[in-house]
Amino acid sequence: MVKIKAVHTTLPEHKRTTTEILPFLDGWLHGQDDRFIRKVKKIFENSAVEERYSFMSPEEVFSLTSFEARNNIYIEQSMKLSTECLTAALTKANWAAQDLDFLITVSCTGIMIPSLDAYLINNLQLRQDVVRLPVTEMGCAAGVAGMIYARNFLKANPGKRAALIAVESPTATFQLEDYSMTNVVSAAIFGDGVACVLLSSCEEDNGPEILDDSMYHFTDSTNLMGFKLTDSGLKMVLDIDVPEVIEANFPAILYPFLEKNGLGIADIDHLIFHPGGKKIIQVVESLFSELGKNINDTKEVLRLYGNMSSATVLYVLERMMDNQPSPGEKGLMLSFGPGFTAQRILLQW
Missing domain, CATH: 3.40.47.10 (Thiolase/Chalcone synthase)
Structure with missing residues (x-):
């Protein structure tokens, strides 16, 4: 464990x-x-x-x-x-x-x-x-x-x-x-x-357990996000199609990973998503709101701090940990990044 x-x-x-x-x-x-x-x-x-x-x-x-x-x-x-x-x-x-x-x-x-x-x-x-x-x-x-x-x-x-x-x-x-x-x-x-x-991995340490993890790599999508090293520094690469590409791939990103663990989205109590920006949040929220799920902590982290790249989803995780979920509750962590790639972790308290 x-x-x-x-x-x-x-x-x-x-x-x-x-x-x-x-x-x-x-x-x-x-x-x-x-x-x-x-x-x-x-x-x-x-x-x-x-x-x-x-x-x-x-x-x-x-x-x-x-x-x-x-x-x-x-x-x-x-x-x-x-x-x-x-x-x-x-x-x-x-x-x-x-x-x-x-x-x-x-x-x-x-x-x-x-x-x-x-x-x-x-x-x-x-x-x-x-x-x-x-x-x-x-x-x-x-x-x-x-x-x-x-x-x-x-x-x-x-x-x-x-x-x-x-x-x-x-x-x-x-x-x-x-x-x-x-x-x-x-x-x-x-x-x-x-x-x-x-x-x-010490027996005496407590905390939510990582049940599973997985990486999902989008094909032919290296142009979507990253940096170019220029004389004036690191120049952002951010394609306007990123939210649409995420939305198109979302079922493949999410459902096989959950099914492998014998779960559906209804079994997930907490969504711990990287707040990439307003449009990405709108895409994710539209996919989950009709299922009775919310990403309020993700939205609040974006509001209070903006997108802090790799650190941002960990701010969402801290808020979730501070709320002290009940034993047995499950959480899904998800972030996107250059490559293009999606990283997933399944948690259980």
């Missing part, structure tokens, strides 16, 4: 409401067509994101900061916030740092070598034989994927403990001189955040 012992989230210091961001758009869009400016502001206002946090101040985001300078902020804040988040998660679980056997870090919004896990080993004085795995190129799907990798390690190694840390700063990828709809939409929906999940 592999169980989730604890989840903890940590937010960056810079916080702005969408209303507070609008004046910065005036400076960024100065000289653009009035109709275009109104359209951009409407996208922000209708994004379903009311607040967001970031590693960088708005003044830094909306300035011609070099790729090197932005990446240095990403590195500095990643080390600081991930250390705080992992420390708090260990305290919540009543574990010592030396109890960890496996350390996974996931991120796609900055570049650092050595990877973040190496710094965490030093900062928290983890054991010298801890197994480490940095996952850097799975985008929004990496939070659930990292949990799958942790489960595989723990299944093969009973009596061990693992930590997954997701660190993301999509605001560091904002392109000041790019007025494409992709750059506008990504700026409107994304925010920054850090999350940690502690997992265990």
Whole structure:
């Protein structure tokens, strides 16, 4: 049995409401067509994101900061916030740092070598034989994927403990001189955040059990989502057809996975979905509302924090854990990311 012992989230210091961001758009869009400016502001206002946090101040985001300078902020804040988040998660679980056997870090919004896990080993004085795995190129799907990798390690190694840390700063990828709809939409929906999940195959540890996991890979869809590495940094790739592609594949993503476990959607008590954006939420909600299911926690995380890439679904998981579901209740985790891919986990409390 592999169980989730604890989840903890940590937010960056810079916080702005969408209303507070609008004046910065005036400076960024100065000289653009009035109709275009109104359209951009409407996208922000209708994004379903009311607040967001970031590693960088708005003044830094909306300035011609070099790729090197932005990446240095990403590195500095990643080390600081991930250390705080992992420390708090260990305290919540009543574990010592030396109890960890496996350390996974996931991120796609900055570049650092050595990877973040190496710094965490030093900062928290983890054991010298801890197994480490940095996952850097799975985008929004990496939070659930990292949990799958942790489960595989723990299944093969009973009596061990693992930590997954997701660190993301999509605001560091904002392109000041790019007025494409992709750059506008990504700026409107994304925010920054850090999350940690502690997992265990120790008999004495309690928490919801991971009953099953699975990955689903869309064919011929590498163009849908990702980043292009340019002279000005990581440039977002986000195809307008993503919600429609997800909707078309949803039955194949969901039902065979549940059926393999002898379940239907009626047996799932909690939906723990990655809030990719307003349109994706609308697609998922339309599919489940008629079945009496809701994704209220997913919607609330998007409203309060925006899409924080791989960390976001872990914020939804933390809310679910804090609500203390009853024994026997089941949850379904689902996230999407570049590739194009869907990652699935079945939980039981």
